[in-house]
């Protein structure tokens with residue numbers, strides 16, 4: 001019985017660590033405190049979690065070189081609150097600056113998706129293996145509503161998995177045909193499609209060009225067919241990520257030097 005309990009705690013710690021980096025440690029702390037003070041874990045864990053989420057981790061991450069992205073700023077905000085709640089919205093100060101400036105100067109409201117965890121280079125934010133050093137972030141495209149009017153709505157709840165496909169999209173098909181089953185996998189990660197929207201090519205292009213203009217930007221991934229249909233053919237920093245990654249016609253991946 002005792003071993004089962006220990007194993008259950010261990011599983012929970014591993015799951016929380018994979019999803020949030022620091023959640024496993026918070027659970028461990030809740031276990032210790034609940035033993036010491038005879039308080040139920042179900043009370044102590046949520047309180048501790050939110051104290052860490054709102055106060056302790058943002059300030060300690062800053063000391064170690066990463067900053068939390070804004071949560072309620074209209075110009076730069078997460079697709080939903082799950083990203084900050086799961087500690088998935090930390091970046092290097094240079095990347096934060098770049099995003100804030102790009103949003104201000106283009107007057108485009110940037111919606112971010114997965115960024116990085118608060119601490120340690122080399123600790124990946126799964127399923128994105130490369131989001132491990134504060135220098136990477138995924139951003140939503142801009143969209144038009146059903147009447148063709150620019151909107152800040154996004155097509156899926158998670159921000160991933162609704163592809164802006166086009167007639168020229170040979171890459172995705174060829175990667176899938178070659179057996180790279182994971183290429184199409186984000187379609188299972190929408191957590192619900194809520195808005196019927198089409199790609200706002202003008203604003204998306206404007207945002208990408210602004211991000212590329214910065215000398216800090218190292219590269220940016222979007223699907224080759226989008227690069228072509230947005231008229232971004234001469235942009236050297238836009239790369240194709242290869243078939244081993246997932247397709248990038250549902251979001252922009254940006255990374256700085």
Ligand SMILES: [Zn+2]
Nearest residue numbers: 128137138253
């Ligand atoms: Zn990415």
